[in-house]
Amino acid sequence: MLVAPGQKLRSRVAWRGMNSLVGAALFVAPLLVLVAIWAIVVPLFNVNPRIFPSVGSVAEAAVAAIGDGSLIRHIGASMLRVGLGTFLGVLVAVPLGIAMGVSPAVSAFLTPLFRFFSVLAGIAWIPIATLWFGYGFGAIIFVIFNAVFFVVAYNTLLGVSTIPMTIRNAAASLGAGRWALLTEVLLPGALPNIVTGVRTGLGFAWRGLIAAEMIATNVGLGYMLFVARDFYRTEVIVLGMIVIGVLWLFIDRLLLVPLERATIERWGLVRRT
Amino acid sequence: MKTLSLKNLRKTYFDPYAGSQVTAVHDVSLDVEQGEFVSVVGPSGCGKTTILNMIAGFIPYTGGEILIDGNLVKGPGPDRGVVFQSFALFPWKTVLENVGFGPKMRGVPKDERDRTAREYLALAGLSHAADRYPNELSGGMQQRVGVVRALANNPAVLLMDEPFASVDAQTRMTLQEELTRIWQERKPTVIFITHDVAEAVFLANRVVVLSKGRVLDQIKVDLPRPRVWDHLIEDETFKRLSAQVLQMVRAA
Numbered sequence A: 001m002l003v004a005p006g007q008k009l010r011s012r013v014a015w016r017g018m019n020s021l022v023g024a025a026l027f028v029a030p031l032l033v034l035v036a037i038w039a040i041v042v043p044l045f046n047v048n049p050r051i052f053p054s055v056g057s058v059a060e061a062a063v064a065a066i067g068d069g070s071l072i073r074h075i076g077a078s079m080l081r082v083g084l085g086t087f088l089g090v091l092v093a094v095p096l097g098i099a100m101g102v103s104p105a106v107s108a109f110l111t112p113l114f115r116f117f118s119v120l121a122g123i124a125w126i127p128i129a130t131l132w133f134g135y136g137f138g139a140i141i142f143v144i145f146n147a148v149f150f151v152v153a154y155n156t157l158l159g160v161s162t163i164p165m166t167i168r169n170a171a172a173s174l175g176a177g178r179w180a181l182l183t184e185v186l187l188p189g190a191l192p193n194i195v196t197g198v199r200t201g202l203g204f205a206w207r208g209l210i211a212a213e214m215i216a217t218n219v220g221l222g223y224m225l226f227v228a229r230d231f232y233r234t235e236v237i238v239l240g241m242i243v244i245g246v247l248w249l250f251i252d253r254l255l256l257v258p259l260e261r262a263t264i265e266r267w268g269l270v271r272r273t
Numbered sequence B: 001m002k003t004l005s006l007k008n009l010r011k012t013y014f015d016p017y018a019g020s021q022v023t024a025v026h027d028v029s030l031d032v033e034q035g036e037f038v039s040v041v042g043p044s045g046c047g048k049t050t051i052l053n054m055i056a057g058f059i060p061y062t063g064g065e066i067l068i069d070g071n072l073v074k075g076p077g078p079d080r081g082v083v084f085q086s087f088a089l090f091p092w093k094t095v096l097e098n099v100g101f102g103p104k105m106r107g108v109p110k111d112e113r114d115r116t117a118r119e120y121l122a123l124a125g126l127s128h129a130a131d132r133y134p135n136e137l138s139g140g141m142q143q144r145v146g147v148v149r150a151l152a153n154n155p156a157v158l159l160m161d162e163p164f165a166s167v168d169a170q171t172r173m174t175l176q177e178e179l180t181r182i183w184q185e186r187k188p189t190v191i192f193i194t195h196d197v198a199e200a201v202f203l204a205n206r207v208v209v210l211s212k213g214r215v216l217d218q219i220k221v222d223l224p225r226p227r228v229w230d231h232l233i234e235d236e237t238f239k240r241l242s243a244q245v246l247q248m249v250r251a252a
Helices: A005-044 A055-067 A070-102 A104-119 A122-133 A137-161 A165-173 A178-216 A221-230 A234-267 B048-056 B095-099 B101-105 B110-123 B139-151 B169-186 B197-203 B236-251
Strands: B002-015 B020-033 B037-041 B063-068 B080-083 B157-161 B190-194 B206-211 B214-220
Touching: A005 A055, A055 A070, A055 A234, A070 A104, A070 A137, A070 A178, A070 A221, A070 A234, A104 A137, A122 A137, A122 A178, A137 A178, A165 A178, A165 B080, A178 A221, A178 A234, A221 A234, B002 B048, B020 B048, B020 B063, B020 B214, B037 B048, B037 B197, B048 B080, B048 B157, B048 B190, B080 B139, B095 B101, B095 B110, B095 B139, B101 B110, B101 B139, B110 B139, B110 B169, B139 B157, B139 B169, B169 B197, B190 B197, B197 B236, B206 B236, B214 B236
Parallel strands: B037 B190, B037 B206, B080 B157, B157 B190
Antiparallel strands: B002 B020, B002 B063, B206 B214
16 A cells, blocks of 8 residues: 555654653653552541641642742742753853863863862852852852853863864864854764753752752742741642652753754764663 | 875874884875876875875874975865765764755855755765765765765865775775766866775776885776776786785785
8 A cells, every 4th residue: 555655754743642642651650659659648647737748738739829829930930040040051151161172181171170060069059159149049040050050061071072083174174164163063063962961950950949949039949848847838848849840850851851852862972861 | 287296295203102203104205196096005004094184184294295286285174175984974964964064164055055965965876865864874875975075075186094994895895886986977186095905906097005104116007997896806907906016015
């Protein structure tokens, strides 16, 4: 039987859709089991709601927080901070990483430094950030910036220095000048490492953000958790924890993974594990 | 007309392991006419890749001079197209973009360079692969892209550094036949580095035998074209020339 190309493509798309549905189901199933155990255990042992809330009370807290707009406000504040901090971090880190990667001497000198600072978790910057910027937006942005900046700069540096010399030579012998070498070779060549850096950095930033918001602000998901503790509102705390986890999964799965797929995987530069 | 001219070319460098100066290329003089296909053959360590890298401008030379159409070589440039053993295609560019890269660097508008790239892809029988990425192609196909990418830039000299060494034997023979066909159609000036004697003779108008950084001898190859392995493998002249070159390389 003859199959039109479009038809074939459509069935492939459908198959892929099925696959991702199955994948999503397999991903969600263990989480549902956890919720089911929670729903059984809490009433069974008559757990004090000051220690741990029931599923129903968390659901009620969710409805209330959505209803009065507070949840959206906290999420918005957190997302804005993490977005802006990450944007600034990447904006500074990528050009700097490339500049360093071009010179072997400079990159050899700076690699240990960047390695050191990239493992220094974002939270470690909170005390000094509050001293410099006071409690609020500036301190939190600074913490996120640091969490992203060092990891991305280090990975960019690494990415540039691993581009084979023959590829740079090929570009030069085809007439590429300095600028073309940068935009056509070094930047795309380092992109897999840059994306890895952004993914790792955003992970650090997200954790750092929540911690910073507990200390240095009056709005945001971290703040929502921390304040609820003062009133023994365990259902709000657990709701906040769920929102934090789910939001991160969405950022990673819907933003970072597709970005990786669309570019570097097709180029064969990395294989997803 | 001379396109490429090497005059008393010399390369010495400091070997940190030996702790002394090492001379990789002693005193090489060579003239290549426009449209000539020259194979440079020799055992490993004879300096052939060093010479190619100096002509390409990737490494500096320490004595003598290299002239392309009368101009002194000072660094890499689009007048010398290079085909690498490791292909060195840009993994983040499609086949079409890889081939159009040289024209793009010259500022050729997109429509025009796409047309040029497609024309060269057709020359290598790669029209169907234009929108693929290099990693989606076999080694043989990748190197076809490597060859036409260099050609599409219309270089004065095409420098090929053991370009078929990393593909399987059958593919290699096909690529060699295709290269002779493309050479006949376009008549580029080619310097082809190899350690494979049969390959050197099969492709070239002239074989230069190199030993310990010096030109040992040169042999003209007057075999008729088009050259096809099925015919040449039984050809007496081909056999005699190959044996002659082989003896020189082994004695080198």
